[in-house]
Amino acid sequence: MRSATQKALFVAGAYCASAALYIVLSSRVAAALASDVASLERIERMKGVAFILVTSAVLFVATRAMLRRAAVDARALNLQREALVATERKATAGMMAAAIAHDANNVLTALLGELALIEDEVGSRPGLRNLDAAAQRLVDLNRRLITAAKTQSETVRVVDVRQLCTEVLGVYRPHGALRRCKVVTNLEHAPADVRLRASPVLLQQILGNLLVNAGEATDGKGTVELRLKSDATALVVEVHDDGPGVPADRRENLFEALVTTKATGTGLGLYSARACATAAGFTLAVDDSPLGGACFRVTLPRPAA
Numbered sequence: 001m002r003s004a005t006q007k008a009l010f011v012a013g014a015y016c017a018s019a020a021l022y023i024v025l026s027s028r029v030a031a032a033l034a035s036d037v038a039s040l041e042r043i044e045r046m047k048g049v050a051f052i053l054v055t056s057a058v059l060f061v062a063t064r065a066m067l068r069r070a071a072v073d074a075r076a077l078n079l080q081r082e083a084l085v086a087t088e089r090k091a092t093a094g095m096m097a098a099a100i101a102h103d104a105n106n107v108l109t110a111l112l113g114e115l116a117l118i119e120d121e122v123g124s125r126p127g128l129r130n131l132d133a134a135a136q137r138l139v140d141l142n143r144r145l146i147t148a149a150k151t152q153s154e155t156v157r158v159v160d161v162r163q164l165c166t167e168v169l170g171v172y173r174p175h176g177a178l179r180r181c182k183v184v185t186n187l188e189h190a191p192a193d194v195r196l197r198a199s200p201v202l203l204q205q206i207l208g209n210l211l212v213n214a215g216e217a218t219d220g221k222g223t224v225e226l227r228l229k230s231d232a233t234a235l236v237v238e239v240h241d242d243g244p245g246v247p248a249d250r251r252e253n254l255f256e257a258l259v260t261t262k263a264t265g266t267g268l269g270l271y272s273a274r275a276c277a278t279a280a281g282f283t284l285a286v287d288d289s290p291l292g293g294a295c296f297r298v299t300l301p302r303p304a305a
Helices: 002-033 037-122 126-149 161-172 200-217 269-280
Strands: 157-160 182-185 195-198 223-230 234-241 283-288 294-301
Touching: 002 037, 037 126, 126 161, 157 161, 157 200, 161 182, 161 195, 161 200, 161 223, 161 234, 195 200, 200 223, 200 234, 200 269, 200 294, 269 283, 269 294
Parallel strands: 182 223
Antiparallel strands: 157 195, 223 234, 234 294, 283 294
């Protein structure tokens, strides 16, 4: 406040000094140039009009600059306020999600216990194993929500990507989007060296979302193919479909939240897949598939030697 007052006093003092100097000097010049009283009056009148015009122009420029600066400051303040509100909402949503995930895990733990009892009675069956894997997958996802709220990092370990792809297919094959699709893979003929350090939870979430997305793109009755490739620098997992594909002009913002090319899509599956890929240090891209639809490619870089 004191600094603002000092600046205002300085500007006012500078204006008073310059105005007084102008009046004194211009009056002397006018007196020297005037030949009689009438010409002196005319010069003084012109001098006064010029003074008004100049000071008005200076006042206009200064006021315009101040108002522009005030508008910029107001916009910046508004953006900061919106960012703060958004951050608070995200924090609240994160805590609520963590609380719900905790309670859901309690229910899932009971469900896993019941499944174990049923398996003890009737023996191990593929359907029961898939149910158990799906429930365990939900437990892992809920744990991820809880740890995310605590800002903890994802658990990273050595993952056999071929085995993980097989497990994800087993869990998601009964999904409504894939149940009637023709699902093919090259996992039996995949390269031998398909192990690397990664977060299995994130990779499972990525592949699950991509498989469901591919099935939905074919209206649940087309062909979905999962391919695993390997080279010296990376492992690559591709999910292909024979749906309508993704137009080139829709690909730039395809992974944003609530963006979808499907009439009944939510726009959250691909957003989640990209978010998980980014968190895990993978890259996720979309391309054309030789099947005629889309190809979603996940690149898992190998650590530098």
